[in-house]
Structure formats: C-alpha cells, structure tokens
Amino acid sequence: MPNWLKNAVFYEIYPQTYYDSNGDGIGDLKGIEEKLDYVKSLGCNAIWLNPIYDSPFKDAGYDVRNYYLVAERYGTNEDAKHLFKTAHEKGIKILLDLVPGHTSDQNEWFIKSKDPKQNEYSGRYIWTDSVWEAPPQYKFVCGVTDRDGNYLVNFFSSQPALNYGFNNITHSAWQKSPADPDCTATVEAMKDVMRFWLDMGCDGFRVDMADSLVKNEDGEKPETCKIWRNIRNMLDKEYPEAAIISEWCNPKVSLGAGFHADFYLDHDDNGYRHLFREKNMKTGECTAIFSKNGKGDITKFLEEYLDDLNETKGKGYISFITCNHDTPRMTRMFTPLEAKIAYSFVFLMPGVPFLYYGDEIGMKYAEGLVSKEGGFSRTGTRTPMQWNNGINKGFSAAPPEKLYLPVDTGADAPTVEEQESDPDSILNTIKKVISVRHKYEDLQSDGDFEVIYAEKGKYPFIFKRGRFIIAVNPTDKEQSAPFEYSCDEPVFSIGEFCIKNNKIIMLPQSIKVMKIN
Numbered sequence: 001m002p003n004w005l006k007n008a009v010f011y012e013i014y015p016q017t018y019y020d021s022n023g024d025g026i027g028d029l030k031g032i033e034e035k036l037d038y039v040k041s042l043g044c045n046a047i048w049l050n051p052i053y054d055s056p057f058k059d060a061g062y063d064v065r066n067y068y069l070v071a072e073r074y075g076t077n078e079d080a081k082h083l084f085k086t087a088h089e090k091g092i093k094i095l096l097d098l099v100p101g102h103t104s105d106q107n108e109w110f111i112k113s114k115d116p117k118q119n120e121y122s123g124r125y126i127w128t129d130s131v132w133e134a135p136p137q138y139k140f141v142c143g144v145t146d147r148d149g150n151y152l153v154n155f156f157s158s159q160p161a162l163n164y165g166f167n168n169i170t171h172s173a174w175q176k177s178p179a180d181p182d183c184t185a186t187v188e189a190m191k192d193v194m195r196f197w198l199d200m201g202c203d204g205f206r207v208d209m210a211d212s213l214v215k216n217e218d219g220e221k222p223e224t225c226k227i228w229r230n231i232r233n234m235l236d237k238e239y240p241e242a243a244i245i246s247e248w249c250n251p252k253v254s255l256g257a258g259f260h261a262d263f264y265l266d267h268d269d270n271g272y273r274h275l276f277r278e279k280n281m282k283t284g285e286c287t288a289i290f291s292k293n294g295k296g297d298i299t300k301f302l303e304e305y306l307d308d309l310n311e312t313k314g315k316g317y318i319s320f321i322t323c324n325h326d327t328p329r330m331t332r333m334f335t336p337l338e339a340k341i342a343y344s345f346v347f348l349m350p351g352v353p354f355l356y357y358g359d360e361i362g363m364k365y366a367e368g369l370v371s372k373e374g375g376f377s378r379t380g381t382r383t384p385m386q387w388n389n390g391i392n393k394g395f396s397a398a399p400p401e402k403l404y405l406p407v408d409t410g411a412d413a414p415t416v417e418e419q420e421s422d423p424d425s426i427l428n429t430i431k432k433v434i435s436v437r438h439k440y441e442d443l444q445s446d447g448d449f450e451v452i453y454a455e456k457g458k459y460p461f462i463f464k465r466g467r468f469i470i471a472v473n474p475t476d477k478e479q480s481a482p483f484e485y486s487c488d489e490p491v492f493s494i495g496e497f498c499i500k501n502n503k504i505i506m507l508p509q510s511i512k513v514m515k516i517n
C-alpha cells in the first residue's frame, strides 16, 4: 500500500474546463500547472486528471486514439512530464485516468484489427467470425468493416471493447478464454501503457470501468479480478509507490483484486445515493439523508457501508466523492448550505476522499446545455471553472463563443475570488475541514469509524472516529439525541449546538467535530 494514501485528499480535474492558459477556449496542462498552488491551498495533495490522451473526443477522451500521446488540445508529452515534476515539488501526486476496457475506433490497434488480413491485432478486439453472427445479448457494431465480422462495443459505438476474453463461453467460435494468448497480449499491452506514464512521473491511475474487462461474468468477476491481481503484482514489484483506484463500486471485490481504493458512486438504491441523491420517483421529492427536509434514513446508508467497511478493513479504501464528471453536481438538488454540510461530511469519513473541481465553491449544474463530446446529461457538470469576475469568469481569454462550454454568467455564479474573502463561504469551509483532517490522524484514511447514534428516519447522526465525535444535523429543524461524552470546543463546526443533561441538541443545519476530553 503506498504510504501517501493514508492522508491523501484528491481533487478531480476535468482538463477541458479547468484553466485555459493559451486562450484557445479549452483548458490545458499548462493551465493546470499554473493552478497547482490553488489546489494546494485547498489542502488537496493529489489530483485525478480525466483522460489527457490523444482522442477524437466522441466520449470526452474516454475514447483513446493513442495511449502514448497527450492530446494536442492539452499540450505535449513534455508538458505532462513538467506538470508531474512541478506537482511533486509542491507535494502533489497525480493520477491519470487509465481506460483499459476499450479504445476509440480510430486507435491504431483497431485500424489493424479491422484489416481482413490476419495480423498481430486481429484478436485484440472482440469480433464475431462472420457479419451474419450477432447474438442479441451483446452490443455489436455490424457490417461496417471489410473484415467479415461484427465487433463488440463497451459504451458508445465508437468504443470497441478490447479483448480480455469471456468467462462463460456461449459461442465458442469467436469467444476466447482469458488465458488465450490474444487476451493475455491485451493485458501486457495495458501494463506497458501504465509503465510508460509511470516512468514519465505520474503516480498511478484511476481505472475506468475496471470491473468489465472479461465478458460474461457476474458477481465477484473472478477472471477480471485475476487480471487486476496480475497488474497489481507488476506494480508492487516495479512501482510500489503507484496507486490504482477503481471505478467499480464494490470494494469487497475490487480491493481483494488489488485496487488500493474503490469509488463509492451514485448507483441505484445504494448507500451513496441514500446519502446525497435519493428522490421519490413519483413525487420528485428529495429523500436523501443530507436534504434539509429530513426525509432521509441514515440506516439505509449504514447497512451497506458498515458491511463494506468491516469487510475491507486493512485491504484498501472506500473513496467518498463530492461528485464526478458523470454525475449531476449536488447543488442541483441542494441549497449552498445543504451542499456545504454534505461536502464537509465527505472529508470526515474514512478512506480516500475526492473533491470534484468547482464543488469547493458550490458551482451549479448547468441545465439545458446541448451535449458536448458525448456528455449528454453529464455536460452540465463539466462547465468552466469560475475563478473570478473577469472575462469568462477567469477561465479563458477566448471570445465566449469559442469556449469549450459556456461559463455560468448568472449574477449568483460563485467564484473563487469572492469566496476567498468570505470566511463562511463553501470554499473556506472546505479548506477548514480538510485542514482538520490533515491535523488529526484519527480523521484520516485509516481512522476508525464507530456509530454512536443512528436511528431509522431520525436525526442527528453521530459517529466516533478515534478520539473525535462527529455529530451531523442536515435538517432545517432542531434535533437531539442522548449524549454521554465530555468534549472540548469543536475543531470544526457549521451551525450551533449545545450539550446538557446527557443530551446533545443540534440546531438546524449543523455539523460538529469535537475531541473527547
């Protein structure tokens, strides 16, 4: 386990819209480098960069054309190397985004694979053995190449799936076992991609769709796990300080397979959704635990989380996120104060937390945008960072019509500059909670988590992390609970509270972190 994960706080940067250093309307690596001091000022000591590789951008870069080249729009490989170096000088680690499951249909490997003449890449993707073969349970692109066969895709039709084989073989004419040399060659090719960027200075990878390499496997995905275990062994031997964090959302399986951390994502009916995003499907009313309306149920989250946490103890981390580039920002449903409390909670939990760029100032989800580069409903979460009230909110010097996506020009659009001077801003609150996390080991990745008060449909929610008690009342009503601890003044605090007669009374919309004395 890389030691630095014990106190890592990540910042996710969507490179297209973070900071445009050359005035062409799109963010770039030099722009990110210019903002490293800002990232540091947040207390974040690690960055996850969404894909920066050469790509036709049919899925915002998750369609890699060349794994070994930085996309022209972001700069050069030299810029990436320089960014890693400068980040390290400032004590910041950088994870790239590894997209192992599919490529762009413009990738050289795929162009060779399409060739009807047998070659080294013929088996790098998943092809049926004739265009007349397209079993409906699979997602194929049919009849568009000279090669006589249809190819399987992972996500959009421009993203052919790389061949890691099938667990349960239903069509033996074209489905291969994961042990087939074509499939093991794919694994080796992906290891080489990782080595290339690690040698250049990156610190590891967030791994896209990590659970879906081997096809036709359910449940614990044993064949996909074997591949990751093999890759982790390579890392342990060759790059022991490198971290891999999975988009899997099943830590019991992914951490067992060798990932150092796994994201807790917004999935149907899961604990993360109960915390921050649940809605009543009929009425549209928010029923999330962190909504101020108090309709949430903390036990629904804990049921899942405690089981995952206990089962994975010592094996790796669960990563709470404020949001990511695939999910509407919380401010779509929450007021700034609700979001402030919810975001603070993210940094008070065990594991390795992630802050999505712009959440630290409460950026909004932009409604009604035309889809950009395969973003669709995700486009509204990807708008330019709002630095100040200058041109394009300080994101870019380009004319507004040339921007990658429009900036929020609303009168109430938050900016970094304004929030820096307001002690109660979301920005200063996030900085404060992260600094408290850095100060006390009990509040970091490995710190314990013990429930003190959590009753079905009731508030507040109280838990203990080592010598600290954390009490949360996201609702707009006063809430109280039995309380038997004697505590110092809070080290972090939103709203008001008092403790008397073995009771804690939490005023509306409050959160407290207190050291037991």
Ligand code: NOJ
Residues within 6 Å of the ligand: 059, 062, 099, 155, 208, 209, 247, 325, 326
């Ligand atoms: C998950 C990524 O987060 C998302 O943005 C992308 O579109 C899909 N995987 C496909 O790579």
